[in-house]
Amino acid sequence: MSSEAPTIVVVKDEGELVAKLASVIEEAANKSIEEEEIFKIGLSGGSLIKFLEKGLPDIKTDWSKWRFFFCDERIVPEESSDSTYGAYKTALIGKVPITEDQFISVNTDLTAEAAAKDYIQKLAVFFSPDCLPKFHMLLLGVGPDGHTCSLFPNHNLLEETTVWVAPITNSPKPPPARITLTFPVLNNAECCVFAMAGAGKADMVKRILADKENLPAGRVQPEGTCLWILDEAAGAYLKK
Numbered sequence: 742m743s744s745e746a747p748t749i750v751v752v753k754d755e756g757e758l759v760a761k762l763a764s765v766i767e768e769a770a771n772k773s774i775e776e777e778e779i780f781k782i783g784l785s786g787g788s789l790i791k792f793l794e795k796g797l798p799d800i801k802t803d804w805s806k807w808r809f810f811f812c813d814e815r816i817v818p819e820e821s822s823d824s825t826y827g828a829y830k831t832a833l834i835g836k837v838p839i840t841e842d843q844f845i846s847v848n849t850d851l852t853a854e855a856a857a858k859d860y861i862q863k864l865a866v867f868f869s870p871d872c873l874p875k876f877h878m879l880l881l882g883v884g885p886d887g888h889t890c891s892l893f894p895n896h897n898l899l900e901e902t903t904v905w906v907a908p909i910t911n912s913p914k915p916p917p918a919r920i921t922l923t924f925p926v927l928n929n930a931e932c933c934v935f936a937m938a939g940a941g942k943a944d945m946v947k948r949i950l951a952d953k954e955n956l957p958a959g960r961v962q963p964e965g966t967c968l969w970i971l972d973e974a975a976g977a978y979l980k981k
């Protein structure tokens with residue numbers, strides 16, 4: 742695990758955050774495509790979706806080389822307002838030149854346990870089964886309790902080291918059934934990026950980045966780089 746401190750970038754407002762996030766993604770995507778002919782990016786849900794809806798259309802890239810994975814997903818029908826895949830389809834299809842088959846989606850017709858196993862099989866098509874998946878980039882959020890992906894404080898999944906993707910059926914935040922990438926996979930990524938805006942995030946940002954409380958999002962310390970992009974409101978309690 743890297744002991745490097747994360748890089749923290751504070752920009753003025755949500756508009757600048759969207760632009761910065763898009764430029765970071767663009768650079769990583771074009772590098773990966775040049776080197777490997779593919780860009781493997783993991784998406785979180787929640788507030789990140791609207792940042793990507795606004796920022797991705799401006800990216801200059803070979804979109805056909807992108808593959809979108811899910812850092813976590815809720816076990817609900819795609820039509821549900823809780824479905825992360827459903828939200829990304831609405832946010833991105835038709836606005837960036839990508840197709841549904843570029844999303845490696847979770848089979849939410851299954852139970853959480855079966856869906857997690859099935860997603861591991863889907864990942865194994867893109868990553869060697871002999872070692873941990875190495876995503877080019879994982880885009881992450883932080884909930885009000887410090888959770889990231891569907892890794893919640895004091896939950897036994899925080900200690901899960903045997904599987905790439907784990908089920909959870911007692912999520913403290915609804916809906917209760919979800920699947921999530923586990924810490925070994927998060928921390929094997931080439932780059933993890935947190936993007937957060939608004940005063941509502943400020944206290945949690947301070948607890949993780951300044952006070953270094955042992956909260957799930959603070960345990961993301963990847964092999965590669967870790968970048969936090971904040972607007973001034975979210976970064977308000979960090980020392981200048």
Ligand SMILES: O=C1O[C@H](COP(=O)(O)O)[C@@H](O)[C@H](O)[C@H]1O
Pocket residue numbers: 784785786787788789813814881882883884885888889890891914
């Ligand atoms: O439930 C979830 O919450 C987190 C944080 O969402 P936010 O709206 O507070 O940014 C999200 O990263 C995760 O993917 C999602 O399932």
